[in-house]
Amino acid sequence: MGKLICILEDDAGIRDILQFLLLEEGYQVASYTTVNEFLSRKHINPDLYLLDVMLPDGNGMAVCKLLKADPQTTDIPVIMMSAHADIQQMTSGCNAEEFVVKPFDIFVLLKKIVDLLNLKSAGKDI
Template sequence: MDKHICILEDDPGIREILEILLSEEGYHVEGYSTVHDFFSKKNSAPDLFILDVMLPDGNGMKVCNLLKSDPATKATPIMMMSAHADLPQMTSGCKAEEFVVKPFDIHVLLRKISRQINSGPGT
């Protein structure tokens, strides 16, 4: 499949489950727990970003807006996830292509990921 997904999620259980699940689906996955690590270690523009909203050192919606304002990543689809923010707050806070409320159904999440990856800039 050779599609690359970058996850910014501070909850280690959710991040690890996503990394394992998406790796088993054939995706190359990079996971980060902080905004600092995300920006300092992220290697290249992936096919999809999955960002949590509430992070220990920042806000995923601000990260989304930074990615959408960067010419290198502005066309890359972004999926926002949150257990705390409501959908209208998330949709007005950033220009992500997809929004997921935690807890999420794994099958629904995989369909949304597939849809975004297959409609992204590299396809």
């Protein structure tokens, strides 16, 4: 079974495309549309989080801070996505390993995912 990637994205089009492409690449995917839905998830922790910044009921950077503050999820890589926040704002907002600005090149995003998962598998600090 492939590694599990957890997507928090409210835009159905972006979420569906990401889910389709990640499934095609052999990953398992769990996707959520709201912060509340994400925080009430019942599955085991994934291998990587892919979080949107602007959500209808909260902010992905706040979710990232929660994940990085929790000992059970602190070492799980996080990629933040936003069409509205700039990289400076995102880097000061949370300790995510990577940031992508929408619209993004899906192949660049896939490379970031592979690189982060390979670093995590190798047991290296990300």
